[in-house]
Amino acid sequence: AGEPAPASARAAPAARPNGAVALAEAPAAAAADAREPKAQFKWSKAWYPVSPVSWLERGRPNEFRVLNRPLVAWYTGKQWAVAEDLCPHRAAPLSLGYVTDAGALACRYHGWEFESSGACSRVPWATDGEQEGRICSAPASRLRLVPCEVFDGLLWVWPDESETAEAECGLTPPAAMAHAALPGEWGMVELPVGYVPALENQFDPAHAEFLHAKFNDSDSAIGATNPTQFVPMTSFRVRPGSMSEKGFVVEHGGYNTSNEDVLGERTFIAPTSSRTEYSTKDGEPYLSAHVLYTPTEPNRVKMFTKFAPYQAGIEAGRGAKAARTAATARDNEPGAPPLERLQAWARNTHRSLLTQYLAQLVGNEDVRMGLQHGFSTAAYTLGDQDIAAMHGVEYSLSAAGRRWNEGGYFLPTQADAGVGAFRRWMESRAGGAVDWLRAGDCADGIAPLLPEGERYERFHRHTKHCKYCRAALAALGDAESACRTAAAPSLALGAALSVLGLERLGALALALGGALILEAEALADEAHEFKSGAPRRGYPLQRLW
Numbered sequence: 001a002g003e004p005a006p007a008s009a010r011a012a013p014a015a016r017p018n019g020a021v022a023l024a025e026a027p028a029a030a031a032a033d034a035r036e037p038k039a040q041f042k043w044s045k046a047w048y049p050v051s052p053v054s055w056l057e058r059g060r061p062n063e064f065r066v067l068n069r070p071l072v073a074w075y076t077g078k079q080w081a082v083a084e085d086l087c088p089h090r091a092a093p094l095s096l097g098y099v100t101d102a103g104a105l106a107c108r109y110h111g112w113e114f115e116s117s118g119a120c121s122r123v124p125w126a127t128d129g130e131q132e133g134r135i136c137s138a139p140a141s142r143l144r145l146v147p148c149e150v151f152d153g154l155l156w157v158w159p160d161e162s163e164t165a166e167a168e169c170g171l172t173p174p175a176a177m178a179h180a181a182l183p184g185e186w187g188m189v190e191l192p193v194g195y196v197p198a199l200e201n202q203f204d205p206a207h208a209e210f211l212h213a214k215f216n217d218s219d220s221a222i223g224a225t226n227p228t229q230f231v232p233m234t235s236f237r238v239r240p241g242s243m244s245e246k247g248f249v250v251e252h253g254g255y256n257t258s259n260e261d262v263l264g265e266r267t268f269i270a271p272t273s274s275r276t277e278y279s280t281k282d283g284e285p286y287l288s289a290h291v292l293y294t295p296t297e298p299n300r301v302k303m304f305t306k307f308a309p310y311q312a313g314i315e316a317g318r319g320a321k322a323a324r325t326a327a328t329a330r331d332n333e334p335g336a337p338p339l340e341r342l343q344a345w346a347r348n349t350h351r352s353l354l355t356q357y358l359a360q361l362v363g364n365e366d367v368r369m370g371l372q373h374g375f376s377t378a379a380y381t382l383g384d385q386d387i388a389a390m391h392g393v394e395y396s397l398s399a400a401g402r403r404w405n406e407g408g409y410f411l412p413t414q415a416d417a418g419v420g421a422f423r424r425w426m427e428s429r430a431g432g433a434v435d436w437l438r439a440g441d442c443a444d445g446i447a448p449l450l451p452e453g454e455r456y457e458r459f460h461r462h463t464k465h466c467k468y469c470r471a472a473l474a475a476l477g478d479a480e481s482a483c484r485t486a487a488a489p490s491l492a493l494g495a496a497l498s499v500l501g502l503e504r505l506g507a508l509a510l511a512l513g514g515a516l517i518l519e520a521e522a523l524a525d526e527a528h529e530f531k532s533g534a535p536r537r538g539y540p541l542q543r544l545w
Helices: 027-035 129-137 165-169 195-202 205-211 326-332 338-362 364-373 377-400 404-408 415-428 467-499 503-528
Strands: 048-052 062-066 068-075 080-084 120-122 148-151 154-157 186-190 236-238 247-252 263-269 273-279 284-297 301-308
Touching: 027 326, 048 062, 048 068, 048 284, 048 301, 062 284, 068 154, 080 148, 080 154, 120 129, 186 377, 195 284, 195 301, 195 377, 195 415, 205 377, 205 415, 236 415, 247 415, 338 364, 338 467, 364 467, 377 404, 404 415, 467 503
Parallel strands: none
Antiparallel strands: 048 154, 062 068, 068 080, 148 154, 186 301, 236 247, 247 263, 263 273, 273 284, 284 301
C-alpha cells in the first residue's frame, strides 16, 4: 500500500433519497489489508514541527523536545540551525546559553562557541591558539546537528540520530507539504496528554457535540441555547486501500443539524498531519482544518492548528458559538445577576482598552499580539474540556492496566470508527506506541494522575512557547508594578493634604491612589490568565462548563 490517496481519488458515494450520502463499508478491503505484509513506520525518520517561526526568539536559544530528545534552535543571522541541547564539553544545556553577534551559539557554562555547521569555534579556556585549534578540530568538540527546514511558517526538525539522517531527510518532505497551505497563522499549544489520546480525539468528531456543549447551571443538562443539535453518524469508514505505514484516510458524514449533509475526509500522514476537508452534498468547499501533532515527551504533545471556513454560519460542533469561558457565558446571559453582568462588562471593556493602549505605550507590536493571544479565552476553554477527557482516558487505561482492544474500549457505533482506525494503525503499522529517542522518567502508556492545577495551567501549555505572550506578560507585570509604585505616594499625599485641611485636594489624591490600586489588581488578574485558567481569588479550581 502506498501513501494516502488524494481527494480526487475518492470514489463517488451513493446518494440517499434525502440528499445525504451513505459511505458503504468495505469489509473485503479491510480483510485484504489485514492479510498483506505490513511495513512499519519509523518514528525517528520523519519531520516534526516544533514552533511557528514567528514565535521563536532570534536573539537567543530556543529549547524544545521531540520524541523526548532535547533540542535547541538558534538563528545564525541567515538561517535557523538546530542541534542536540547538550554541550560536548560538559553536557550542559546549550539552551541556557546565548547567541553571539556573529551568530554562534555560546554555552553559558564555560563559554565554548559553536557555528551553524556544528564546529566549535572558540574555547575561552584554551591556553593559546594552537591548543584551541586542536580542540576545535577534534570530532568530539562538534555539536550533534539535527536537520531542520522552514515550511508554511513552521520550523520542522528530523530527529533521527543515525549517520544517514541528512541524506534521508531530503527524500521525505514534511507531511504538511502534501496539502495546499491554508491562509492565516498557525496556533500552537503543548497539551499535558499523550500523543495517542490526542490523535484519538482528532479522529472522534462526535465528541464535540457533548464535551463542548453548553450546560445549564441548574441541572447540568445540555442547555437550550446551543446552536446545533447532534445527529447520529451513519457513515464513517477507512478508505479502502489507504491504510499503510504512511497513514490512512477516513471518510465520514455529518454529526449535527448544521452539517448533517456535509462530507468529511480526514487524511492522516504519519506521524504529524491530520488534514480535514469538508464539502457540501453539491461538492462545494465547506471547511478545511489542518492539525499537526508532535510528541514531545511521554504524556505531552504539541498541537498546531489552522482552520479555513468557506461558508457563512458554519457550526463546527455544538460548542462552536458557545466557545467562551464559563464565567463570561454565565455573566452575559439575560438571567445573570446585574452585578455579575456589570463585572463582565467592566472586564471586557478593560481588556479592549489594554489591547489598544498598552502596546502603544510600550511601543512593542509583540505586546499587542500577545494580549490578543492571552485574551482568547474561548480556545483555552475548549482545550481545557478536551484535556479533562483525554487525560481521564489516558490515566484510566494506564491505572487499570488495560489495552484499548482488551477491555479498555467498547466501540460499537459508526461514530467510533475513526478512533478504531487510528488505533489499528498504531497497532499494525507503528509498533503500538511512540518510539521515544530518550527513555525519560516514565514509559509511554503509563500516565500519572496530574493535579487539576497542572492539567489546566496555561504557562507551559502556551505562554512560554510564544514570544508574543511572554512580551505581553512582562508588559502587564511592569504596568502593575508602576501602578502600585505610583499609588503609595498618591495615598500618602492625599492623607497629608487632608490633615492640612485641604480636603478636596486630599480627596482627589486619595481617589487617584485608590484607582491606581484597582488598576494594579486588574492588571494582575489579566497577567494571571497567561499562567492559569483557575481564578486568582476564591475557589482555586476553574469551571469547565
